[in-house]
Amino acid sequence: MNAIIHRPLGGKVVTKPFLILGLFVLIAAYFILRRFLFGMGDVSNMNNGFPIGTWVVLDVVIGTAFGCGGFAMALLIYIFNRNVYHPLMRPALLGGVFGYTLGGLAVMIDLGRYWQAFNLLLPWYAQPNSVILEVGLCVMAYITVLWLEFWPAFLERMSPRFKQRFGLDQLQAFLKRYMYVLVAVGVLLPTMHQSSLGTVLLILGHKLPPLWNTPWLPLLFLSSALAMGYGVVMLEATLVNRAFNTPSETVLFARLSRVAAGLLVGFSALRWADLIYRGQLGAVFAGDFNGNLFLIETVLFLAPVFILLSWRRTRQRWQFIGAVSVLAAGSLYRLDAYLLVLQPGNGWTYFPSGPELMITVGVVCLEIMLYLLFIKTLPVLPGGTAKA
Amino acid sequence: MIMLDASDINLESYEMSNPEGYEGALGGLTRREFLKYCAGVAATLGLPALMGIRIAEAATAKVRPPVIWLSAQECTGCTESLLRAYHPTLETLILDMISLDYHEALCAGAGHQAEAYKAKSMKANWGKFVLVVDGSIPTRDGGVYCMVAGKPILEAVKEAAEGAAAIIAIGSCASWGGIPSSDPNPTDAKPVHEILTGKTVINIPGCPPNPYNFLSTVLYLLTLGKPPALDAKNRPKFAYGRLIHENCERRPHFDAGRFALEFGDYGHRQGFCLYKLGCKGPETYANCPSIGFGDVGEGNWPVGIGHPCFGCTEQGIGFTKPIHALAEVKTYAPPTAFPAVDSPKGEGISSAAAAILGGVAGLAVGAGAMAWRGMDAEPKPDADPDHPKP
Numbered sequence: 001m002n003a004i005i006h007r008p009l010g011g012k013v014v015t016k017p018f019l020i021l022g023l024f025v026l027i028a029a030y031f032i033l034r035r036f037l038f039g040m041g042d043v044s045n046m047n048n049g050f051p052i053g054t055w056v057v058l059d060v061v062i063g064t065a066f067g068c069g070g071f072a073m074a075l076l077i078y079i080f081n082r083n084v085y086h087p088l089m090r091p092a093l094l095g096g097v098f099g100y101t102l103g104g105l106a107v108m109i110d111l112g113r114y115w116q117a118f119n120l121l122l123p124w125y126a127q128p129n130s131v132i133l134e135v136g137l138c139v140m141a142y143i144t145v146l147w148l149e150f151w152p153a154f155l156e157r158m159s160p161r162f163k164q165r166f167g168l169d170q171l172q173a174f175l176k177r178y179m180y181v182l183v184a185v186g187v188l189l190p191t192m193h194q195s196s197l198g199t200v201l202l203i204l205g206h207k208l209p210p211l212w213n214t215p216w217l218p219l220l221f222l223s224s225a226l227a228m229g230y231g232v233v234m235l236e237a238t239l240v241n242r243a244f245n246t247p248s249e250t251v252l253f254a255r256l257s258r259v260a261a262g263l264l265v266g267f268s269a270l271r272w273a274d275l276i277y278r279g280q281l282g283a284v285f286a287g288d289f290n291g292n293l294f295l296i297e298t299v300l301f302l303a304p305v306f307i308l309l310s311w312r313r314t315r316q317r318w319q320f321i322g323a324v325s326v327l328a329a330g331s332l333y334r335l336d337a338y339l340l341v342l343q344p345g346n347g348w349t350y351f352p353s354g355p356e357l358m359i360t361v362g363v364v365c366l367e368i369m370l371y372l373l374f375i376k377t378l379p380v381l382p383g384g385t386a387k388a
Numbered sequence: 389m390i391m392l393d394a395s396d397i398n399l400e401s402y403e404m405s406n407p408e409g410y411e412g413a414l415g416g417l418t419r420r421e422f423l424k425y426c427a428g429v430a431a432t433l434g435l436p437a438l439m440g441i442r443i444a445e446a447a448t449a450k451v452r453p454p455v456i457w458l459s460a461q462e463c464t465g466c467t468e469s470l471l472r473a474y475h476p477t478l479e480t481l482i483l484d485m486i487s488l489d490y491h492e493a494l495c496a497g498a499g500h501q502a503e504a505y506k507a508k509s510m511k512a513n514w515g516k517f518v519l520v521v522d523g524s525i526p527t528r529d530g531g532v533y534c535m536v537a538g539k540p541i542l543e544a545v546k547e548a549a550e551g552a553a554a555i556i557a558i559g560s561c562a563s564w565g566g567i568p569s570s571d572p573n574p575t576d577a578k579p580v581h582e583i584l585t586g587k588t589v590i591n592i593p594g595c596p597p598n599p600y601n602f603l604s605t606v607l608y609l610l611t612l613g614k615p616p617a618l619d620a621k622n623r624p625k626f627a628y629g630r631l632i633h634e635n636c637e638r639r640p641h642f643d644a645g646r647f648a649l650e651f652g653d654y655g656h657r658q659g660f661c662l663y664k665l666g667c668k669g670p671e672t673y674a675n676c677p678s679i680g681f682g683d684v685g686e687g688n689w690p691v692g693i694g695h696p697c698f699g700c701t702e703q704g705i706g707f708t709k710p711i712h713a714l715a716e717v718k719t720y721a722p723p724t725a726f727p728a729v730d731s732p733k734g735e736g737i738s739s740a741a742a743a744i745l746g747g748v749a750g751l752a753v754g755a756g757a758m759a760w761r762g763m764d765a766e767p768k769p770d771a772d773p774d775h776p777k778p
Binding site for chain 1: 728731732733734735736737738740741743744745748755756758759760762763764
């Protein structure tokens with residue numbers, strides 16, 4: 001068996017793009033400070049009709065779906081034993097680490113009484129029928145698991161003498177030996193909370209139009225999150241390849257893209273069959289706002305299927321378009337269901353304020369900055385293979 | 389040798405063992421149950437908790453105060469209502485707290501025997517007994533339309549009132565005339581206080597009244613020897629001091645302009661305000677929403693179960709005003725127009741937000757285009773001197 005050698009990318013950390021990203025993070029930090037000093041209303045347009053705004057929808061619902069790269073790859077590599085994809089595992093994991101951790105950060109900004117968040121962890125306050133409780137606990141657990149899964153990258157970077165001195169080499173051996181437990185838990189947890197993010201919408205009842213409101217929401221959310229996971233792995237690797245001239249992984253992606261395309265076929269088949277079964281097909285072609293949004297979603301979901309199941313999947317450009325399309329489709333699906341088509345009634349409307357958007361932009365920028373920092377200084381990207 | 393501590397001895401068990409003493413007076417209740425009941429009565433009356441002890445003392449006094457209950461033009465609904473009181477039950481009240489010496493529906497004896505006992509009791513307790521009257525008093529043709537023991541009830545009431553320490557008129561008929569006094573009023577029925585002019589008659593209107601309003605009034609009399617605070621119509625203020633409208637659980641719907649317009653329509657099924665179905669809550673004084681009926685918990689009263697109040701406690705409203713007629717709102721009338729509930733709320737898009745979104749979209753497209761340029765080409769070795777290949 002070939003073990004993967006990961007190497008830090010090296011190079012200057014503080015580059016011009018890094019500083020520009022940092023500027024956005026500083027702007028976001030200013031508004032976050034205002035949010036904690038003067039309250040949510042000072043920076044956000046969220047209201048009683050739309051208590052869930054961009055912070056949760058973009059940073060948590062869509063952000064964690066982007067963070068599903070690690071989950072999707074672990075499922076493929078460890079559960080279905082497709083070892084050929086192993087070089088993609090650690091970068092995907094890193095994406096998951098930041099996607100989820102910063103999603104958790106966004107929740108803390110979004111929580112009205114964040115100082116009581118620890119009560120989530122006290123079982124005697126738990127309401128076991130609550131979907132949000134399930135999501136909260138599950139995401140917290142998954143963030144912990146992700147960092148533990150990623151911990152070997154830190155350990156590999158340390159000098160042997162340092163590790164010996166603090167007994168970290170034993171920890172490394174322990175982690176290596178029992179990593180399969182973490183991997184198993186790490187595959188289980190996202191299936192729970194990614195589907196629960198769909199269940200949350202079920203509770204909204206008639207507020208969610210019939211085109212989106214189906215008992216299959218949990219499965220639709222889970223399968224689209226998985227597809228987005230493969231999409232984000234392809235997109236990240238392609239961008240890293242273009243930015244840093246690393247060896248291209250186009251051949252590997254040609255195979256991976258079939259998995260993503262297969263998932264999208266399943267997703268679309270379920271979604272349309274359910275629509276027909278519920279007799280809502282007419283609403284798709286009604287020509288109104290909701291119907292047209294649904295059609296745009298459908299085009300974005302099906303375009304990658306046609307691209308990635310044809311000869312085009314061997315070309316980097318088409319792979320790129322396919323990956324972007326998967327991510328756009330999954331993101332629009334979530335954005336639609338959580339914000340755009342939601343009708344809370346009583347005349348409530350919502351559009352995020354400038355400061356609110358700047359916080360979300362800053363969180364994404366922080367994610368990219370940390371990703372760049374980590375791949376440059378830690379052994380994350382594959383650097384060849386060695387005989388074990 | 390085992391030393392007994394004082395707390396080891398159950399003092400209560402000694403007292404309870406005497407059937408003639410303390411336990412007998414409790415009438416089958418445990419001491420705890422009984423004290424709880426008395427504290428409950430004190431709370432209903434709005435009295436301090438310590439008053440519960442005095443009520444307990446009064447209710448367990450050796451000599452139980454005698455009560456004479458006369459029934460005129462009535463339906464026995466008030467008695468039926470009392471029979472359904474469970475804290476305490478009526479038998480606890482009439483057998484252990486008071487001495488109900490005469491009641492046509494409840495007394496064990498009948499005919500001459502009952503009448504003779506009534507006369508004996510009134511004679512023995514002249515000036516001390518409590519007179520309770522239910523039903524209105526017919527006055528036309530010398531009161532011949534309601535005869536008991538060969539005598540018009542009009543005379544019986546006047547006669548008993550002379551020796552009564554306190555007079556209670558229970559039910560709407562006795563309090564203000566009720567159904568018998570409604571048009572055309574063939575018997576010229578009158579309430580008790582119009583017969584007994586110059587005497588204080590405590591009115592407990594209602595059809596039937598809530599039994600606890602009566603029980604609380606009786607215990608107040610027994611405890612303090614005087615009637616509770618009364619309003620201008622001689623109704624106890626603790627029970628009839630506020631409009632039904634003021635404590636109604638559907639009041640928020642009234643204030644928000646959400647009304648049921650027909651029985652069974654959307655608003656009715658949703659529990660909206662019944663004002664437009666003719667609910668008389670806004671002009672009727674009673675504590676129905678606060679204490680409910682039937683001892684089965686909150687919400688069990690006419691409006692609670694979806695029927696408009698018909699104003700049974702109020703003269704000129706109950707049995708007089710049509711059920712569908714709108715109430716005259718005593719607090720303030722609802723406005724003719726309410727603010728729209730679906731006016732736009734929340735902030736729209738701002739130019740800053742639009743600019744940020746546009747900027748982000750442009751940046752994403754730009755970055756995508758930059759990445760696009762070199763795709764599908766062989767990577768040039770060391771194309772960027774800043775980022776040498778590892």
